[in-house]
Amino acid sequence: MFSWGRSEGGYSRANGFHVILEKRKMNTMTMACCLKYLLITVFWWIFSLSCTQAAQPLPLSDKTQAEGSEGLSSPLKKYDSYNAKEYFYEVPKAWEIQFHRVMNNLSQLLGGYDIDIVAWPSWRAPPIVHGKRLEGGQYVSGGHGGGGKRRVMLVLEIVQDELIQEHPHMRSVMAHEYFHVYQRHVNPSIEEAFSVKWLIEGSAAVFESMYLRDFEQVDDYAETAQLRHAVPDDFGARMESYGNGDVNYGTSTAMVLLACREGGFQRMLDFWKRQPNNTNWKQLFEELFHVSVEQLYREGQHVSPKTLDLSRMGNLRQMRF
Numbered sequence: 020m021f022s023w024g025r026s027e028g029g030y031s032r033a034n035g036f037h038v039i040l041e042k043r044k045m046n047t048m049t050m051a052c053c054l055k056y057l058l059i060t061v062f063w064w065i066f067s068l069s070c071t072q073a074a075q076p077l078p079l080s081d082k083t084q085a086e087g088s089e090g091l092s093s094p095l096k097k098y099d100s101y102n103a104k105e106y107f108y109e110v111p112k113a114w115e116i117q118f119h120r121v122m123n124n125l126s127q128l129l130g131g132y133d134i135d136i137v138a139w140p141s142w143r144a145p146p147i148v149h150g151k152r153l154e155g156g157q158y159v160s161g162g163h164g165g166g167g168k169r170r171v172m173l174v175l176e177i178v179q180d181e182l183i184q185e186h187p188h189m190r191s192v193m194a195h196e197y198f199h200v201y202q203r204h205v206n207p208s209i210e211e212a213f214s215v216k217w218l219i220e221g222s223a224a225v226f227e228s229m230y231l232r233d234f235e236q237v238d239d240y241a242e243t244a245q246l247r248h249a250v251p252d253d254f255g256a257r258m259e260s261y262g263n264g265d266v267n268y269g270t271s272t273a274m275v276l277l278a279c280r281e282g283g284f285q286r287m288l289d290f291w292k293r294q295p296n297n298t299n300w301k302q303l304f305e306e307l308f309h310v311s312v313e314q315l316y317r318e319g320q321h322v323s324p325k326t327l328d329l330s331r332m333g334n335l336r337q338m339r340f
């Protein structure tokens with residue numbers, strides 16, 4: 020059970036204090052700075068001294084590449100179990116317990132990867148890792164490890180009120196970002212040569228909702244946090260670019276649900292395994308989904324998001340990743 024009312028806006032990250040900032044590559048995140056922020060920061064500081072968690076609203080962000088200036092030299096190697104190097108800075112114990120539980124589930128599904136995972140609570144400044152101060156938010160990026168070695172970095176800024184309220188987004192964002200890591204494993208083109216937003220983000224968004232449903236007993240996240248933001252009129256080529264304002268990836272989620280309506284989410288996984296890039300993706304899509312991208316776009320403009328849900332996607336425990 021969650022202590023807040025869904026009627027007040029459900030699990031939306033775009034509601035209340037939370038504002039999703041669509042970002043890509045070198046876009047700069049603008050941090051909210053206001054009296055409320057200062058007050059809450061002071062309260063957090065006071066509460067943290069007495070070992071109590073406090074709430075702190077900050078804009079969230081998600082992006083698949085923060086730096087993107089160089090490609091990875093080789094695909095991410097997959098291991099049998101969780102294999103990340105953790106850079107945790109003052110993370111609350113309650114978050115860390117949830118994190119390791121969720122990552123254990125995700126590693127069993129998606130595999131383990133030799134990546135860096137950086138986490139810190141949002142009341143403190145983003146840390147300096149490998150000699151560089153990170154941008155705030157939640158995202159996967161390239162980065163430089165020791166000796167200039169290229170490393171994939173999963174960044175999780177911990178939002179305090181999500182922790183306090185046991186908000187499902189605190190767990191689903193781990194699933195969403197780890198799916199981006201998996202995408203890089205199966206398709207290294209995502210680093211530089213594949214950038215279709217609705218497929219990249221819609222796949223991660225559907226995965227995160229399926230994760231909540233299949234592992235966390237949260238059944239309505241897609242409906243309450245994602246699809247409520249879907250705009251059927253936006254179905255189409257404009258969703259291929261990161262430059263649109265797809266709130267909480269609602270339209271991207273709807274497009275992936277529509278594409279997978281017959282074959283389930285397994286078909287999307289199979290698509291990723293075929294390693295789409297910006298040149299071949301439409302052809303690969305038609306081969307896998309038996310409909311052209313243009314046909315899907317046309318169909319989507321006449322479909323109500325309410326008719327799209329997770330029920331046709333299958334169960335994550337039965338997927339071939």
Ligand SMILES: [Zn+2]
Nearest residue numbers: 081082220223
């Ligand atoms: Zn994402």
